[in-house]
Amino acid sequence: xxxxxxxxxxxxxxxxxxxxxxxTQLSTDEKLALLYFIYKKMGDSITPAAPNAxxxxxxSSLIEDFFNLSDDExxxxxxxxxxxxxxxxxxxxGGFTPNNQLLVWYAxxxxxxxxxxxxxxxxxxxxxxxxxxSQIEKLEFEEQISILREIASNMGxxxxxxxxxxxxxxxxxSF
Numbered sequence: 220x221x222x223x224x225x226x227x228x229x230x231x232x233x234x235x236x237x238x239x240x241x242x243t244q245l246s247t248d249e250k251l252a253l254l255y256f257i258y259k260k261m262g263d264s265i266t267p268a269a270p271n272a273x274x275x276x277x278x279s280s281l282i283e284d285f286f287n288l289s290d291d292e293x294x295x296x297x298x299x300x301x302x303x304x305x306x307x308x309x310x311x312x313g314g315f316t317p318n319n320q321l322l323v324w325y326a327x328x329x330x331x332x333x334x335x336x337x338x339x340x341x342x343x344x345x346x347x348x349x350x351x352x353s354q355i356e357k358l359e360f361e362e363q364i365s366i367l368r369e370i371a372s373n374m375g376x377x378x379x380x381x382x383x384x385x386x387x388x389x390x391x392x393s394f
Contacts, residue, residue, distance in 0.1 A: 238358075247298050247301050251297055253351055293335060313377035314375075
C-alpha cells in the first residue's frame with residue numbers, strides 16, 4: 220500500500236470530516252507547516268498522547284535518531300512520512316499505533332527550531348493552510364485531538380491493510 224486513506228476514520232462529526240478533507244488537499248509542505256502551526260499556536264493545550272496509550276520505548280529510536288540528522292535529512296524524512304513513501308523511517312512510523320504516531324510528532328514539535336528543522340523565517344502560509352488552521356482552532360479540544368490523530372495515522376508506509384469492520388461487510392458467520 221503506497222498511501223493511506225480515510226477509510227475506517229475515527230472522526231465522527233461532519234465538521235471534522237470536512238476539515239480533514241481540507242487537510243488532504245494541502246501540499247506536502249503545507250501539511251508540515253500546518254502541523255508546525257498547530258503545535259506552535261496550541262502547543263500548551265496539545266500534549267503527547269496519554270502515557271498509558273503511547274509507548275516511548277517503541278518510538279525513542281526513531282525520535283532520537285531523527286534529532287541527530289541534518290535539517291535537509293529531517294525535512295526529507297518528514298516529507299516521506301507525509302507522502303507515505305516506502306522508506307526506512309516511513310515504514311517505522313507506519314508501524315506505530317496512532318497514539319505512538321502522535322507522540323513522534325509531539326517530540327518533533329517540541330524540538331522545532333532547536334534539534335528539529337524549523338520553518339524558514341520568510342515562510343508565508345497559504346490561504347488554504349490558514350483556513351484549515353483556523354477551522355482546527357475553533358474545535359473543542361477532543362475534536363482537535365481527533366483531527367491530529369487522523370492526520371498522524373494517515374501518514375507513513377505500511378503494507379498492512381485495514382481490516383473491514385463488521386458494519387462495512389455485514390454480518391459474518393460464527394464458527
